Every structure is written in C-alpha cells, then in structure tokens.
Amino acid sequence: MSALTVDGVDVDLDGRAVVREVSCAVDSGGWLAVIGPNGAGKSTLLRAVAGLLPRRGRVAVDGADTRGMPGRELARLLAFVPQSPILPPDMTVAEYVLLGRTPYLGYLGGPGRHDRLVADEAAEQLDVARFAERRLVTLSGGERQRVVLARALAQEPRLVLLDEPTSALDIGHQQQVLDLVDDLRRAQGLTVVTTLHDLTTAGQYADRLVLLDEGRVKASGPAPEVLSEALISDVYAARVRVTVDGHGRPVVTPLRDRAAAEGGPR
Numbered sequence: 001m002s003a004l005t006v007d008g009v010d011v012d013l014d015g016r017a018v019v020r021e022v023s024c025a026v027d028s029g030g031w032l033a034v035i036g037p038n039g040a041g042k043s044t045l046l047r048a049v050a051g052l053l054p055r056r057g058r059v060a061v062d063g064a065d066t067r068g069m070p071g072r073e074l075a076r077l078l079a080f081v082p083q084s085p086i087l088p089p090d091m092t093v094a095e096y097v098l099l100g101r102t103p104y105l106g107y108l109g110g111p112g113r114h115d116r117l118v119a120d121e122a123a124e125q126l127d128v129a130r131f132a133e134r135r136l137v138t139l140s141g142g143e144r145q146r147v148v149l150a151r152a153l154a155q156e157p158r159l160v161l162l163d164e165p166t167s168a169l170d171i172g173h174q175q176q177v178l179d180l181v182d183d184l185r186r187a188q189g190l191t192v193v194t195t196l197h198d199l200t201t202a203g204q205y206a207d208r209l210v211l212l213d214e215g216r217v218k219a220s221g222p223a224p225e226v227l228s229e230a231l232i233s234d235v236y237a238a239r240v241r242v243t244v245d246g247h248g249r250p251v252v253t254p255l256r257d258r259a260a261a262e263g264g265p266r
C-alpha cells in the first residue's frame, strides 16, 4: 500500500485551472520530489494534498482518504511546511516548535513532559535549540526556515510535505537538513514529498521525480529518466548539460550561453 496516493487531482484558483489530472504515489519511507518551472503548480499541488485548498480527485494517506478528515487527525498524519511561512514575530523559538504538538494535546490540557521532549529533540536536530528563547522576528531567514522544519518534525507525522525546504539555507545547512530528512525516512519510514528547484539535489535525494509543467505531469520516474537535457530545455527553456556522478545520478549544470553549450569554456 502506498503511503501517499494522489489520483486525478485538479485545483482551480480564481477560476483558473492551476493543477490538472495529477496522479502519483509514494511508498512508505519513499521520497518524491516535485519539480517544474515557476508557476507550474508545485506549491498549489502540495497545499491541495495538505488539505489547504479545495480540489477534485482523491488523496489518501496510509490508505485513508483525507477528504472530510478532521484537522487534528490529518495533522497527525501529515505536516506541511510552506514555501513562505508567516510566523508570529513575538513568539519564541521554543514556543513555536512546541506548536507542532498541538494535534496531540487534549482540548483543555497544555503540553506535557513528553511533548516538550519531542519538541526539544526536533529543535536539536534542526540546530535551532541554541535559539530556544529568541523571538522569531530576530532570526535570519535560514534560521527561521529550520525552526519551521523543527515544528513539522515535532508533529511526528507519517508524511511531510516540504515546499522548497532549503531555499534560504547555506550549503552546509542544506545538506544537514536533507540528510536529516533522509535519516528519518530510513529509520522511521517517514514519507517525504518536497518541491526542489535544484534539480541535481532533487535527483540525489528523491527516489522518484514528478515534473510538472503548466499544472500537468510532464514526466515522472527515477531521476535519470526525468532529468534529460531535452526535457529540461523544453520545459524550463534552459541551457543545461546533464552528466552522471559516481553513483549514476544526474548532475545538471547550467550553461552560460549557447556558445558555451556547444564548445565548452571560452
């Protein structure tokens, strides 16, 4: 059984067809990267899967159709990290990460010892525990992004939907965050869906890629099938060279201009 099944999903925004007939499935512990140019519908698809936008079609997590599922139940199954989260500026990092425990709290009770332990561990894993008492407004963009990821992990979901999770991170923290997500999927069977603009990174971490173009699936499969020079130049209108690293994974290198594409460095 797939951990996530997306079947024939359509999303309209303000009367515009933004996502059309998208189907994909991810196994438990799998990693799917949704790629595609600006405006292709990647964020819209993730938000629809997270239950944040009206959609047609079926979305099931661990076999359970999410339509009509109560918010608390859905939040124990999946955590969504938006591309540009809006954060309460005066909240401290510790308070914000602890919000990840909300779906587990009783209606009257506050967080208990276990909730604090889980939140502290998530903050530790994302390297933000040292900012615990700082207000969110005082953090850098990358620090904020890691705090939002810590909150998502504190939620202990079965599935994480991460929209450009590394866009504000330096190269070291990018690797640290992606490696952590990879460890969690291997150790705990966490299922991962990310959008990623960096195609080489997408191919390094995800076991399957879905390429969206104008709201539709243009290609899907393992990275070597999806990341071809022809497809990338067609969909992104980009000049790239695709080579292969020592593990057989594609490396996508942007080329400065046509002459360089034909001849190499000048």
Ligand SMILES: Nc1ncnc2c1ncn2[C@@H]1O[C@H](COP(=O)(O)OP(=O)(O)OP(=O)(O)O)[C@@H](O)[C@H]1O
Pocket (backbone or CB within 6 Å): 013, 014, 016, 018, 036, 037, 038, 039, 040, 041, 042, 043, 044, 045, 083
């Ligand atoms: N509320 C809205 N009303 C109308 N169009 C919208 C609305 N929200 C988004 N869109 C449009 O839907 C399309 C898909 O947007 P989306 O944010 O899903 O793209 P994306 O693939 O995530 O792009 P990016 O790579 O820039 O993050 C865009 O053309 C966007 O302008």
Ligand SMILES: [Mg+2]
Pocket (backbone or CB within 6 Å): 042, 043, 044, 083, 163
């Ligand atoms: Mg987006």
